[in-house]
Amino acid sequence: MTTEKSLILDAVQVKQKIRRMAFEIYERNVKEKTIVLAGIDGQGYVLAKLLAKEVANISPLEVKLVLLHLDKSAPAQSEITVDCDLKELRKKCIVLVDDVLNTGRTFTYGIKPFLDTEVKKIEVAVLVDRGLTIFPVHAQYTGYELSTTIKDHIEVVLGKDTAVYLH
Template sequence: MVSEKTLILDARQVQEKIKRMAFEIYEHNFKEKNVVIAGIDGQGYILAQLLLKHLQEISPLEAKLVKVSLDKLSPLQSEVTLDCELRDLKKKCIILVDDVLNTGRTFAYGMKPFLNIEVKKIETAVLVNRSHTLFPIYPQYTGYELATTIKDHVEVNLGKETAVYLLD
């Protein structure tokens, strides 16, 4: 069975969403000296890089990019790792970033390393929120709210062929 692919956001729309999210991050953190943009490995990390780029264009905030690596399919069996030292993030504002929020499981496990140190706050940013949360995760920064069935799949491509698709 071939799944249907429906375009939800084209490249221009994705860029507009990311730029707006960067402005929102700055508005909510303008009193901070620096923030940490922590992208979940894969499309979440690419989104974090794009958010960082826009944030640097519009604000004086110092922003540190961090990659969060975990096994999305079996997060309990794998270690959640960061590509920096935990002590470098102490008392900082952390913005955890992923491409799609479905159940909240990936975000919940992605927060694990940050819970081992004293941080100022942890916020979440997502390009597409599907609102099927099973974990108490609500994104502070959302590019696009999309009502889907639990069986639907959202595909985010950030790169040469930037777009968001709904597969059903």
């Protein structure tokens, strides 16, 4: 049985959403010298790289890109790590980035490493917000909001064939 998928955003639209999100990140952090984009391993990190490039193109902000690794299927049992020394993040604004905000569970566990250091603030950026959060997570930066059922699946493809699909 094949599942049908519907195109939600094409490559041009995804690029526009990322550019708009970059402007919003800059606007909310205009007084900062450096911001940290912490991408959750997988498509979240790819999105963080794209956002970092856009923020660097449109602003004087220094952007530190950080890879956050956790097991999305079992975040409570997995080791949650970042690929930098936490001291480098002290008193910085952190933007935690992932492709889709579903329940908020991944983001809730994803902030854990940043709780071990004194950061200025933690914000959330997502390409697609499904509006199904069961954890107290709100995305400050959203490319696209889409009301879906819990059974629906959002597929984000970033790279060669960039697009967002609903299954």
